[in-house]
Amino acid sequence: MASSSCRARSRKSGLLLALLAAFGACTTPARRPAPAFEPGVDLPAGRGREILMASCLNCHELSALPLFAAFYTRDSWRTLVLTMKEHGADVDGAEIEVLADYLAQYFGPAT
Amino acid sequence: MNRSMRRSHASVVLVGLVLTHLAMAEAQAQIRLLQTNSTDTMVHLIDPVTNAIVGEIPGIPVAHGVAAAPDGSRIYVSGEAETALKIVDPHTLRVIKTIPLSARPNNISITPDGKKVYVGIIAAPGAIDVIDTATLEKVKTIAVPGGIHNLYVTPDGKHLVAGSPAGRRLTVLDTSTDTEVWAWEGEAIRPMTISANADGSTDKVFVQVAGHHGFVVLDWDSRKEVARITQPDVPPKERYDSNYNGAPAHGIGVAPDGKTLWSTSRMNSHVYVYSLPDLELIGGVRTGTDPDWIAFTPDSKRAYVANAVSNTVSVIDMETLREVTQIPVGKGPKRNGIIQLSSSQ
Numbered sequence: 001m002a003s004s005s006c007r008a009r010s011r012k013s014g015l016l017l018a019l020l021a022a023f024g025a026c027t028t029p030a031r032r033p034a035p036a037f038e039p040g041v042d043l044p045a046g047r048g049r050e051i052l053m054a055s056c057l058n059c060h061e062l063s064a065l066p067l068f069a070a071f072y073t074r075d076s077w078r079t080l081v082l083t084m085k086e087h088g089a090d091v092d093g094a095e096i097e098v099l100a101d102y103l104a105q106y107f108g109p110a111t
Numbered sequence: 112m113n114r115s116m117r118r119s120h121a122s123v124v125l126v127g128l129v130l131t132h133l134a135m136a137e138a139q140a141q142i143r144l145l146q147t148n149s150t151d152t153m154v155h156l157i158d159p160v161t162n163a164i165v166g167e168i169p170g171i172p173v174a175h176g177v178a179a180a181p182d183g184s185r186i187y188v189s190g191e192a193e194t195a196l197k198i199v200d201p202h203t204l205r206v207i208k209t210i211p212l213s214a215r216p217n218n219i220s221i222t223p224d225g226k227k228v229y230v231g232i233i234a235a236p237g238a239i240d241v242i243d244t245a246t247l248e249k250v251k252t253i254a255v256p257g258g259i260h261n262l263y264v265t266p267d268g269k270h271l272v273a274g275s276p277a278g279r280r281l282t283v284l285d286t287s288t289d290t291e292v293w294a295w296e297g298e299a300i301r302p303m304t305i306s307a308n309a310d311g312s313t314d315k316v317f318v319q320v321a322g323h324h325g326f327v328v329l330d331w332d333s334r335k336e337v338a339r340i341t342q343p344d345v346p347p348k349e350r351y352d353s354n355y356n357g358a359p360a361h362g363i364g365v366a367p368d369g370k371t372l373w374s375t376s377r378m379n380s381h382v383y384v385y386s387l388p389d390l391e392l393i394g395g396v397r398t399g400t401d402p403d404w405i406a407f408t409p410d411s412k413r414a415y416v417a418n419a420v421s422n423t424v425s426v427i428d429m430e431t432l433r434e435v436t437q438i439p440v441g442k443g444p445k446r447n448g449i450i451q452l453s454s455s456q
Contacts, residue, residue, distance in 0.1 A: 001453065059356045064150035066194045074229035076194070080215065083235040083258055087279040088357075 012086070014088055048102020055091045057100075072102035140329060141452040144406060144415050145186060146424055147174040148441030155416070155440050156450075159408050160174055161189075162426050163437055171197050176219035178228065179450035180244070186450060187242075188227050189216040196249075197229055201452060204285060212240050213252045214330055215377070218261040223268040223287060231259030237275055255282050260300065266307040272316055274300030281318065281329075283323055293334055298327065301358045302404070304365050304372070308385060314388075317363055317372060323360040326374055328390070338370045340390060344380045351400055351420070353377065362403045366429065368411040375402040375416060382416050382425075383431060394432045398425040406447040417444035 043049050043062075056062065072080075078100035085091055091099060143165070144157040144370065154174050156166035173191040179201075180187075186199040194215050198208040214234035221228045225244060232238040237258035241251040257278015264271055264286065271284040276299040283293045299321035306314045309339040315337075316329040328338035343359060355361070355377040360380075362375035371393065380400050384393040399418025406415045414427040414436075423437040424444060 019113045058354065061150075062171055067150070067152065070172075071194065076215075079234050083215070083233060083277070085236050086258065 044106050046102055047098050048105075050093045051091060052102070055095070059089075065103075067103045069107045070109060072103070073108060074100055077103035077107070095102050116453070118362060135185065136383055137247055138258075141183075142408060143183050143450050143452065144424070144447060145177045145179065145442050145450055146417060146444055146447045147177050147188065149173060149175065149419070149442055150443035151443045153441055154186075154199075154271050156439075156440060159413055159415075159426075162438055164438065164440070166204050168199050175217050176230070176449050178219050178221040179224045179448060180221065181223060183450055185244070187221065189230055191215055191217075193243065196228065196240075199248060201431055202451060205308050210242060210247060210249055212249065214238070218257060219309050220262050220264045220271065222264050223266070227246060227286070229264065229271055229273075231262045231273060233258040235277070237278060239271070239284070249319035251289060252382075253284070255291075256280055263303055264306055265305055265310045265313045267313065269275040270313065272303060273306065274303055274318070276321060281316070295329060295334065295336075297306055297334055299357070301361055302363050303391050304363045306365050306369065306372075307364055317365070317374075319358065319360045319363055319374070320356045322359075324376065326360060326363055338390065340374075340385070342374060342376050342379070342381075342383050343379070343392070343395060349380075350378050351380050353401070357390060362405050362416070364407060364414075365403045366411045366414075367409050371429070373405050373407075373414060375404070375405060377401050380418075382414070382427065394434050396425075396427050396429070398427075398434065399423045399437055403445045404447050406449050409449065414430075415447060417447050419443050419445055 081096050081099050115321045118397055143158055146155040152172045154168040155164050158165045171188050171190045173187050175191050176189040178187045186201050188197045188437040190197055194212050196210040196212060197206045200207050212230055217231045217386045219228055219230045228242040230240040232240060235258055239255055239259055240249050243250045257275030257280055260276050262271055262273040269286060271286050273282045279297055279299050281295040281300050282291055282322040285292050291389040302320040303316055305316050308314045312334040318327045318329060320327055325341040327336055331338045359378040360374055360376055364373050370387055372387050373382055375382045380398055381395045381399045382402055383395045386393055398416045399421030401418055401420035402416045403419045404417045411425050412429055414429050421440055423439050425437050426435040428435050
């Protein structure tokens with residue numbers, strides 16, 4: 001089934017993000033303390049991780065992130081981050097690029 | 112009539128009743144609930160007679176919108192991860208074509224004649240892709256202000272109502288020209304549903320907006336807000352503790368018989384039922400956690416509410432307003448819909 005092959009392709013240790021599913025929009029831009037990850041979730045360390053936790057977990061549980069890995073390029077991730085900024089995500093210009101790099105590195109087709 | 116004739120007549124009646132019953136059961140058996148799973152890779156098909164999963168469409172990671180061809184010949188699913196519209200054969204439950212979209216999609220809607228599928232493009236700056244179902248090609252991308260989260264073809268097929276959270280705008284298009292005819296601005300638009308007049312024309316649009324635990328009522332003819340309904344409270348300790356992704360109410364529908372309006376509450380883990388057209392609160396039904404989308408059987412006997420956090424679908428008896436059961440499905444169930452399979456299927 002595609003679900004297992006997709007997961008196998010991504011080979012990410014359990015991760016997060018449904019960043020998109022409801023990606024409709026969060027309209028509460030204020031940052032809150034990042035919630036703890038679900039048991040078993042292991043997000044690679046880095047500045048991108050910090051931004052993701054601070055800016056995305058306010059609205060999205062991140063369990064579907066690996067599902068995008070087979071399809072999303074850096075441009076795709078950057079566009080997604082920009083869309084989220086329009087929806088109220090608290091990310092500034094430099095953070096957008098860091099986050100796009102991070103997502104592409106760990107959740108891009110080449111990974 | 113002698114005894115033999117009476118017996119023969121009774122047999123004919125009995126056979127007729129059995130055949131009628133079988134035909135009704137068959138007709139009912141041809142209805143399926145289509146349930147997406149937004150943080151998973153499959154779409155489930157549920158039989159509303161048994162409330163069991165009877166089919167699975169694999170290979171659609173992060174499915175968002177789902178719609179069925181009016182003749183039951185196809186299922187359409189928008190895939191967020193793949194940025195594509197997947198065309199599915201309802202016999203084999205396999206994807207028969209993948210149509211690339213202009214950018215990341217959200218919800219979809221099909222015209223009553225089945226000729227066009229509209230796809231809301233949520234990625235900035237926002238658009239609506241138009242799919243010709245005869246050629247199975249994307250034939251147009253309509254620029255609109257703000258990413259489109261949900262869109263709906265009106266029951267008469269004449270208009271498309273598209274909502275943008277980021278653009279804080281509801282845009283109405285004429286489906287014969289795919290051009291804008293009017294807009295309502297100022298609110299971040301979430302799910303909507305539409306009621307029709309007796310002649311089939313559009314009456315009201317019921318709009319869930321960000322930050323409001325309820326819905327706004329827009330009058331179609333005047334294009335103005337005529338009411339704002341706030342759903343009931345529950346004690347704080349009974350609430351689901353979340354920011355509800357900015358939308359404490361995120362799922363709304365008019366029953367097929369047009370007599371009731373159903374609106375979910377993420378905050379209260381309930382679905383609330385209002386009479387139409389007077390919008391009197393009839394009651395509420397407790398669901399699983401984070402109830403989102405809602406679909407109805409065509410006979411208006413059962414409602415199906417997707418519980419995005421419980422990973423279940425609540426089955427609700429629409430007459431008694433009681434939850435019949437919860438069906439475990441995939442991860443993050445959200446949008447759902449009904450397909451009425453044709454008799455040859």
